[in-house]
Amino acid sequence: MPPDSIRWATPADAAGLAEVHVVAWQRAYRGILGDDFLDSMDFGSREAWWAGYLGRGARVSVSEREGMIVGFCNAGASSDAGWGEIFAIYVHPDHWGTGLGRELMVAGESSLVASGFDRALLWVLEENRRARDFYERQGWSQGGPIKIEDIGGTQVNEVRYQKDLRAPS
Numbered sequence: 001m002p003p004d005s006i007r008w009a010t011p012a013d014a015a016g017l018a019e020v021h022v023v024a025w026q027r028a029y030r031g032i033l034g035d036d037f038l039d040s041m042d043f044g045s046r047e048a049w050w051a052g053y054l055g056r057g058a059r060v061s062v063s064e065r066e067g068m069i070v071g072f073c074n075a076g077a078s079s080d081a082g083w084g085e086i087f088a089i090y091v092h093p094d095h096w097g098t099g100l101g102r103e104l105m106v107a108g109e110s111s112l113v114a115s116g117f118d119r120a121l122l123w124v125l126e127e128n129r130r131a132r133d134f135y136e137r138q139g140w141s142q143g144g145p146i147k148i149e150d151i152g153g154t155q156v157n158e159v160r161y162q163k164d165l166r167a168p169s
Contacts, residue, residue, distance in 0.1 A: 006107050009060040009072065014051035016069030017062065018043050021050070024090040032127045037152030061107040063091070063100050071100045073108035077115070084117030084165070105138050109165055118166050123147070126157040135161050 009017060022041045029038060054060065063071040071091035078085035086108050091100045112120050122140065124131050132142075144160035 004064050004066065006061055006063050006103060009054055009058075009062045009069075011051050011054045013062055013069055014047045014054065015043075017050040017054075017060070017072055018046035020069055020071060020090055020092045021088075022046055023092055027093040028090075028128060028130065029125070032125055032156065033152050033154045037154070059111065061104055061111065063104055065095070070095045071104050073104040075108035075111050075120075077117075078121055080121060082117075082119070083162075084112030084115065084120040086112075086120060086122040089122075101134060102138065109163070113165050119162065119164055121160055121162045123158040123160055126159050132159075132161075139163055139167070 022043055025033075025041060026038045058074070059076065061073045061075075062069050071089075073089040074087040075084060076087065077083075086105070089101065089104055089108060091098075091104070109120065121144070122135065124135065126146065140161040140163045142159055143162045146160070147158050149156055149158055
């Protein structure tokens with residue numbers, strides 16, 4: 001079932017974004033990141049972060065169903081010169097497998113093309129096979145470096161994926 005709408009987020013969407021962000025992290029990263037860290041994720045602080053981020057003019061695509069935010073894609077200029085980047089894409093776990101992720105990825109890629117980028121990158125946890133399979137189905141391929149990050153006290157590898165946005169999907 002397609003989303004009711006995909007639109008640009010506003011600061012008023014901060015609570016909905018926080019809900020999706022926290023719940024998706026808790027489900028997607030269970031077994032990869034520490035349970036204590038995931039269980040301690042705070043909706044209020046995440047909502048405040050989103051309100052500030054959007055208040056500074058960030059452009060984030062959100063997907064709605066029946067007036068509720070059920071997913072988002074945050075895309076923009078990468079710190080790697082000349083590259084666009086998908087910074088984050090999450091769908092509420094109750095809506096996994098419904099096509100929302102694909103729709104949000106299309107929206108994110110389209111916003112990068114509209115901003116003048118012809119190539120994009122993203123980073124994903126090496127152990128997150130579900131996400132990696134999703135990206136590969138959307139035409140992304142692993143390339144470039146691996147980086148080591150500490151997230152919530154757990155050291156993880158992140159792998160870089162990239163895509164030529166001019167290539168037919």
